[in-house]
Amino acid sequence: MSNSSIHFHLSFIEPQAHYVEVSMVIQGFDQDFLDLKMPVWTPGSYLIREFSKNLEQVQAQDENGNDIEIQKINKNTWRVNSKGQETKINYRVYSFEKSVRTNFVDDQHAFISPAGTFFYIDGYLDHASTVQVSLPSFWSKISTGLDLIEGKVNLFFAENFDILYDTPLEIGNQDTWTFNAAGIPHEFAMVGTANYDKDRLSADIKKIVEVETEIWGSNPNDKYVFITHNYLSSHGGLEHLNSTVLAASRSAYQSNIGYNNFLSLVAHEYFHLWNVKRLRPANLGPFNYEEENYTSLLWIFEGFTAYYDNIITRRCGFRNEQEYLNELVSEFNLVLNRAGRNVQSVGLSSFDTWIKQYRPDENSPNVSISYYNKGAMLATMIDIIIIAKTNGTKRLDDVLKAAYNKYYLIENRGITEKEFQDLAEEVSGISLKEIFNAVYVTEDLDYNAYFNLVGYQFIDINRETETPSLGIKVSHHDGRTVIKNVDRNSAAWVDGLNVDDEIIAVNGNRLDPQGRELDQAIATSSLGDPLNILVARDGLMREITVHLKASDKVSYVIERNPESTDQQRRLGDIWLSLS
Missing domain, CATH: 1.10.390.10 (Neutral Protease Domain 2)
Known part of the structure; x- marks a missing residue:
């Protein structure tokens, strides 16, 4: 297979409709057929996500543009009768899930999570690949940890599919800048509107990088990329081999608590460079991309x-x-x-x-x-x-x-x-x-x-208080007070209040839109006192008598x-x- 090659091409014909177009050119595989597989999960996020559900219009052609038979044989596998010839696979990926682990494309930018985008050939996870990105005229930047092939424009190289699947791409007009930390260049790519201070972020994250590098003794990278998506309200991240994807609230940088929480997120994902990406559980790697990879660690x-x-x-x-x-x-x-x-x-x-x-x-x-x-x-x-x-x-x-x-x-x-x-x-x-x-x-x-x-x-x-409690969590919406959780062994649990019950009245008093009558009834009662609670359950009225028990909630301090x-x-x- 020394002369074999796998090449991907990404283009964006309808980004406003949330699609990325993918072509895959396969050469030099001397086999009657090849099984093309889409991962069902992405490393670092331990859930079967069934990425193949987003694929459309999977087609195969030879080098002359003639159709080749391709058949879907299970939920994430397509068999192409390539007969050893050069084969081009075309497909579209619907990309409209905002998270750090899934594709998202619109008219502003494209975030490409590789495990949900690129086929691998069964039996050839160790094979190298290249990725060409065609930028629409209204986008100008690509931020990724993939190696850019020298002398080429937007053509990237991955040594194997583990590296490809572990290296996302941010494509658009993101705000980018670089700084050095621990002797390594770091790129920051900010996506979306937010009021942040580049110099402060660079200085503070440099401290994090250098403190963590000191803990571990050496830094394994020759470059690193931070991709941050700014939303109205969000917080989370996903680690990668030489990059991370972060989700932040666009207002977080303006408060001390919000800013420090963002720095903790950065510290968390960067720490994963060592802890899980390299020092790892025995069962996590090499990865099986078709099923759960279990570990207790x-x-x-x-x-x-x-x-x-x-x-x-x-x-x-x-x-x-x-x-x-x-x-x-x-x-x-x-x-x-x-x-x-x-x-x-x-x-x-x-x-x-x-x-x-x-x-x-x-x-x-x-x-x-x-x-x-x-x-x-x-x-x-x-x-x-x-x-x-x-x-x-x-x-x-x-x-x-x-x-x-x-x-x-x-x-x-x-x-x-x-x-x-x-x-x-x-x-x-x-x-x-x-x-x-x-x-x-x-x-x-x-x-x-x-x-x-x-x-x-x-x-x-x-520890020395006994507070009467029902043991429920409720939501207040559109003037309705609805039970969302019932604590195990609480008064509500024992006496039969249910999740999704709408509380209408307590002790004959109708609740106001914020449920204050319920709070007042609990606050003025003693342990063991009965509360007569009128609920609507599946549209039917029912009165349930609940005897208050002591709250088991703790509030620890470290001092x-x-x-x-x-x-x-x-x-x-x-x-x-x-x-």
Whole structure:
């Protein structure tokens, strides 16, 4: 196959209708037929997305323009009877889903997510390919981590399909600029209207890049691209091999909280350069693009990253001590206020990401947790105990750097959980058995005991209060108050209020459009008191008597422990980079 080639061409005839036209020219494959496959998911976003649903008008021709038989043989596979000759495949991709992981095309710009755009030939994921982009007259820029072929205009090269699928393209008139960090050129591509300060962003992100590079010991790239889509309201990101795609609210840059949250997002996605893109779970790579790729280790590769994104903003000086602690404790409160923490372990949360994480429903809080939040909690405990037991000479940073050196730079393979634990214990010289055992059970660690080691305490400020509660979440819309969630074992759960019930009245008083009568009734009642609630369920009226129970919601804070020793306070200063 040394003379074989795969070439793609992208064009935009009807961008206002949200289409990208793709042609694929295949040469030098001496086979009677080739199976062309469209991935069903994209790495970093663990959900079967069925990208082939967006394809239209798939056709095949020989080099003379004659039609060649092509047949769809399953949901994401087209068999073309190429008979060893040069073959051109043409198809259109409908692209109108705003996210960091899916194609979006309109008259302003095109975001191309390669896993949802390009066929691969079955059996040839290791084959190189080229991508030519034809710009409409009203667009002028392409931002991508793909290598531009020297001397060519808008012609890019990918060494294999893993690289191609991991390198998105932003095409349009995005605002672009470059800066150097850790000795590497970084391009920033801002899409959409937003009021940002380029110099400030460049300076602050440079700090993030250099702090993270110091943690890992070296930077694996010779270039990097940040693609940011600005919307009315959005927040999220997806990591790639030498780029990331971010979604931000266009007003975020103007407030201290919004700006720091954006910097945390940048820190999170950039941290993935090492943690998951290179140091990776054994089961994530080489990828199978046709089905789920299961791993129980996302609590490390996403959860640890969720821990580091905020603590890096603390190390960079963007957040003070209290601001950082507020961000950290929010991870704990999110998990500890979900009944699902008693049902799903963080290891199972990782394994079940394919069916639960990206498909939440009204009962999700009762049956699941996020490996992002719970993983960040466990990372905190590991970092703290290593700092405490080594007298501040080591921390989680040292474990990650050692794992990266051994399993990526030297052995270039994925890591198992046991290997990670063994290495962490070898580097730190301490047992981490208690924390790693907690990955597969629902019981909580004694978090306060860990925080005490570094001069802090973890306290529930609601611990001595008993507040009457129904245990529901409602929405107020068009004058209607509708139940959206019912907490497991709450008063509403026990006595039979349902999701989608519209609350009409309480104790004979009709609700106003904001449901204030319900709030007032709860506030003036005691535990065990009955509330007579009139609901409309599927259009029929029904009165349900609910006996109020105590709220089980917690509100933890992390604060200085007034009884800590000088040594514990010193270790806490090391933990939070306060000294």
